[in-house]
Amino acid sequence: xxxxxxxxxxxxxxxxxxxxxxxxxxxxxxxxxxxxxxxxxxxxxxxxxxxxxxxxxxxxxxxxxxxxxxxxxxxxxxxxxxxxxxxxxxxxxxxxxx
Amino acid sequence: xxxxxxxxxxxxxxxxxxxxxxxxxxxxxxxxxxxxxxxxxxxxxxxxxxxxxxxxxxxxxxxxxxxxxxxxxxxxxxxxxxxxxxxxxxxxxxxxxxxxxxxxxxxxxxxxxxxxxxxxxxxxxxxxxxxxxxxxxxxxxxxxxxxxxxxxxxxxxxxxxxxxxxxxxxxxxxxxxxxxxxxxxxxxxxxxxxxxxxxxxxxxxxxxxxxxxxxxxxxxxxxxxxxxxxxxxxxxxxxxxxxxxxxxxxxxx
Numbered sequence: 195x196x197x198x199x200x201x202x203x204x205x206x207x208x209x210x211x212x213x214x215x216x217x218x219x220x221x222x223x224x225x226x227x228x229x230x231x232x233x234x235x236x237x238x239x240x241x242x243x244x245x246x247x248x249x250x251x252x253x254x255x256x257x258x259x260x261x262x263x264x265x266x267x268x269x270x271x272x273x274x275x276x277x278x279x280x281x282x283x284x285x286x287x288x289x290x291x292x
Numbered sequence: 293x294x295x296x297x298x299x300x301x302x303x304x305x306x307x308x309x310x311x312x313x314x315x316x317x318x319x320x321x322x323x324x325x326x327x328x329x330x331x332x333x334x335x336x337x338x339x340x341x342x343x344x345x346x347x348x349x350x351x352x353x354x355x356x357x358x359x360x361x362x363x364x365x366x367x368x369x370x371x372x373x374x375x376x377x378x379x380x381x382x383x384x385x386x387x388x389x390x391x392x393x394x395x396x397x398x399x400x401x402x403x404x405x406x407x408x409x410x411x412x413x414x415x416x417x418x419x420x421x422x423x424x425x426x427x428x429x430x431x432x433x434x435x436x437x438x439x440x441x442x443x444x445x446x447x448x449x450x451x452x453x454x455x456x457x458x459x460x461x462x463x464x465x466x467x468x469x470x471x472x473x474x475x476x477x478x479x480x481x482x483x484x485x486x487x488x489x490x491x492x493x494x495x496x497x498x499x500x501x502x503x504x505x506x507x508x509x510x511x512x513x514x515x516x517x518x519x520x521x522x523x524x525x526x527x528x529x530x531x532x533x534x535x536x537x538x539x540x541x542x543x544x545x
Binding site for chain 1: 419535
């Protein structure tokens with residue numbers, strides 16, 4: 195099990211770190227419709243986020259910035275999902291009481 | 293060369309390098325929103341696309357459904373499934389970054405809802421997908437804050453549930469064997485379902501005429517869904533070959 199988890203995380207890291215710089219930068223389905231029908235300009239950002247547009251700030255090379263953003267994202271997602279899973283499962287053993 | 297780069301060369305050639313404001317205006321009009329914003333990997337609904345009633349409404353539905361889902365999952369989720377949930381979340385996050393080109397200078401990327409649902413069951417998949425969407429909105433600015441509920445409804449609730457039950461229906465009764473074609477169709481249709489729902493939300497918001505946005509969204513997602521279907525089918529088939537015991541649908545109803 196532990197070995198398979200490691201293999202899974204490694205796969206995710208490889209996808210995020212090695213493939214992401216080669217991802218298509220064409221607009222996706224929603225963006226395309228928004229551009230074609232002229233409502234793309236309605237979009238705005240409410241928050242200042244740490245890693246905007248999946249580009250690690252302070253890294254000039256775009257490919258590397260994307261790869262780093264992906265690797266950090268995979269790590270954070272793995273950790274948070276583990277925590278969320280644990281929190282959900284914990285409710286069971288404790289029953290109704292807190 | 294990007295549209296912006298091309299325009300810069302032309303602009304410099306005609307000696308217009310002094311007028312920065314005019315240059316930016318030219319970039320904006322000639323290259324449009326995409327190049328001007330320099331966006332890459334922005335894919336979920338951003339803030340500003342949905343009106344108050346629509347984002348409040350979808351948020352309420354999503355909170356209600358997730359509250360029920362967490363209660364339902366709590367009784368079923370086993371400790372040994374948690375690492376697998378986390379791996380699934382990490383993999384889907386990574387896969388969502390990989391935009392693949394489709395027709396007409398447009399791209400698509402995996403949603404992953406059906407992949408997660410077939411392997412983990414629909415409610416656990418909803419929790420995993422919601423986790424990913426929250427991280428994307430808060431850390432990467434992908435998907436708005438007010439519209440998080442709508443993005444959760446489309447990609448973390450409707451997509452996994454639609455795909456999961458379609459997959460089960462197409463595969464017949466549990467135990468009748470694994471059908472890759474059923475995975476493909478379920479994943480494909482789930483993308484069209486999520487896209488249609490997103491179009492309805494945009495139409496309800498008055499952002500754009502419903503018929504227009506519905507046909508546009510369905511057209512592009514028809515192709516994007518094929519990508520979703522293929523990736524989901526390949527990953528699920530591989531996992532079924534190496535670890536058939538992991539499959540939610542074959543062991544638990």
